[in-house]
Each structure stands twice: as C-alpha cells, then as structure tokens.
Amino acid sequence: MGITKSDLFTDKQNEFARIAKVFGHPARLAILEYLLKSETCICGDLVEELGLAQATISQHLRELKTAEIIKGNIEGTSICYCINAKKWIEIKSIFNALFDRYPENVDDDCC
Amino acid sequence: MGITKSDLFTDKQNEFARIAKVFGHPARLAILEYLLKSETCICGDLVEELGLAQATISQHLRELKTAEIIKGNIEGTSICYCINAKKWIEIKSIFNALFDRYPENVDDDCC
DNA sequence: TTATTATATTGCAATATTACGATAAATAAA
DNA sequence: TTTATTTATCGTAATATTGCAATATAATAA
Numbered sequence: 001m002g003i004t005k006s007d008l009f010t011d012k013q014n015e016f017a018r019i020a021k022v023f024g025h026p027a028r029l030a031i032l033e034y035l036l037k038s039e040t041c042i043c044g045d046l047v048e049e050l051g052l053a054q055a056t057i058s059q060h061l062r063e064l065k066t067a068e069i070i071k072g073n074i075e076g077t078s079i080c081y082c083i084n085a086k087k088w089i090e091i092k093s094i095f096n097a098l099f100d101r102y103p104e105n106v107d108d109d110c111c
Numbered sequence: 112m113g114i115t116k117s118d119l120f121t122d123k124q125n126e127f128a129r130i131a132k133v134f135g136h137p138a139r140l141a142i143l144e145y146l147l148k149s150e151t152c153i154c155g156d157l158v159e160e161l162g163l164a165q166a167t168i169s170q171h172l173r174e175l176k177t178a179e180i181i182k183g184n185i186e187g188t189s190i191c192y193c194i195n196a197k198k199w200i201e202i203k204s205i206f207n208a209l210f211d212r213y214p215e216n217v218d219d220d221c222c
Numbered sequence: 223t224t225a226t227t228a229t230a231t232t233g234c235a236a237t238a239t240t241a242c243g244a245t246a247a248a249t250a251a252a
Numbered sequence: 253t254t255t256a257t258t259t260a261t262c263g264t265a266a267t268a269t270t271g272c273a274a275t276a277t278a279a280t281a282a
Contacts (some may be wrong), residue, residue: 025132074249
C-alpha cells in the first residue's frame with residue numbers, strides 16, 4: 001500500500017516521525033551542515049557543493065522549509081537560507097525527550 | 112529515479128540519515144515507546160497494541176533490529192525484544208553532536 | 223509424532239520518495 | 253525594454269516504503 005496509517009498513532013508520534021524523516025536523507029543533512037558552517041547561504045552554492053541537480057536541491061530545500069527547519073529570505077536575485085533557531089531548539093528538545101527516557105543505567109539491557 | 116546518491120555524501124551523513132530514517136515512521140516510534148514503558152516485550156503484544164497486521168509489525172521490528180536500535184532474544188515460543196542500551200546512547204550522542212552545533216545564542220537567525 | 227503458538231518471510235499492490243530535464247517566475251543588469 | 257541570473261515548479265522515470273494475506277519456520281505442548 002505504501003500509505004502510513006497515521007490514525008493509529010498519536011499526534012506526537014506522527015509529528016516526531018515527520019521531523020525524523022526530514023533528517024533521513026543525506027542531502028538534507030549536507031545542506032544543514034553547509035548552513036551550519038556558512039552562517040548564511042545562497043542556494044546556488046549548494047548545487048556546486050553537493051553535486052545534485054538544481055531542481056533536486058530546490059526540492060530538498062522545500063522539505064526543510066516545510067518542516068520549518070530552515071527559513072529563506074529573498075536577497076536580490078538569490079535567496080538566503082538559514083536555520084530556524086527556534087525550531088532547531090524545539091526539535092532538539094523533542095529528540096532529547098525521547099532519548100532521555102532510556103537508559104537509567106548504562107548497561108540496562110533487559111535481555 | 113528514487114535512488115539516493117550516497118556517494119555524494121560523507122559516511123557520517125549517510126549513517127546519520129540511515130538512523131534518522133528508522134525513527135521516521137510512527138509505528139516504529141510506537142514500538143520504541145512501548146518497549147520503553149514495558150521494559151520487556153513480546154511481539155504479539157504489539158499486534159494488539161498498534162493495530163497493524165502481524166507481518167507489518169514484524170517488518171518494522173526487523174528495521175529496528177537491522178539498525179541495532181533493538182535486540183531480540185528467543186524466549187520459548189515468543190521473542191523478547193528490548194532496546195539496545197549501547198546503541199541508544201550512541202545514537203543520542205550522534206544526534207546531539209548535530210543539534211549542539213547551533214545556535215550559540217537563542218535568537219541567532221542570520222536572516 | 224502431531225498439533226499449537228509465535229514470529230519471520232514471501233509476494234504483491236498501492237503509495238511515496240528521489241532525481242532530473244524542461245520550463246516558469248522573479249529580479250537585476252544592460 | 254531585453255537579457256542574464258537565480259530559484260521554483262512541473263512532468264516523468266526509477267526506486268523505496270508501507271501494509272497485508274498467505275505461507276514458512278521454529279519452538280513448545282499434547
């Protein structure tokens with residue numbers, strides 16, 4: 001079928017999965033790492049940097065934008081993309097809320 | 112095409128994406144949350160708990176197992192699945208290594 | 223041995239994702 | 253205005269993912 005049965009899960013689970021999925025592609029991670037080290041960014045740079053077609057990068061940028069992980073501002077002919085600090089912190093805390101639920105002790109395997 | 116061009120990215124990026132992808136489905140999160148609160152687990156429980164078909168759950172369990180996020184031990188006729196504490200800690204630190212790279216200041220949007 | 227129970231695997235259909243060429247849209251420069 | 257330049261969108265092909273019924277496998281119980 002290929003369609004996720006979202007109605008079986010909680011809003012939190014669906015939302016977490018939606019975010020995790022965005023991080024689930026190396027091109028999007030490469031874009032984020034480029035933004036992390038560049039402070040500011042112009043999409044064109046990424047085409048040379050990543051080696052993917054411009055259309056492909058634009059598509060990945062849109063997914064990052066839809067998830068609100070990045071923001072884009074028009075800067076003349078080009079667009080300045082950067083990480084959304086507020087969302088970044090939010091995502092970090094959502095992930096840590098999960099990660100911190102386990103383990104209490106380092107070698108806490110039940111089996 | 113549908114095929115990710117892994118050769119364009121670093122091993123770290125590919126590995127991170129591979130892990131994030133596993134977290135990118137609500138059923139797998141639901142399984143993890145069930146394991147987190149149950150300490151121990153038998154797959155059969157999940158079929159009733161999640162409302163997905165047994166084959167589907169088995170498939171999600173395999174993906175979690177392949178990513179080494181969970182481990183399974185044969186326990187009579189059933190299998191006891193639990194979270195892999197070592198890997199869990201490792202994943203947590205990999206994610207935090209990324210998340211902690213930004214922002215230095217809370218309102219650090221460049222644009 | 224033959225059930226029974228629990229989980230895994232196979233095969234398939236439906237949908238999603240990835241990637242890219244072509245083209246559109248928007249702005250800046252000439 | 254016309255011409256670049258930059259990014260977005262459309263259409264399409266290839267591959268991946270999701271989900272399930274049917275079946276296989278493995279271990280226990282009778």
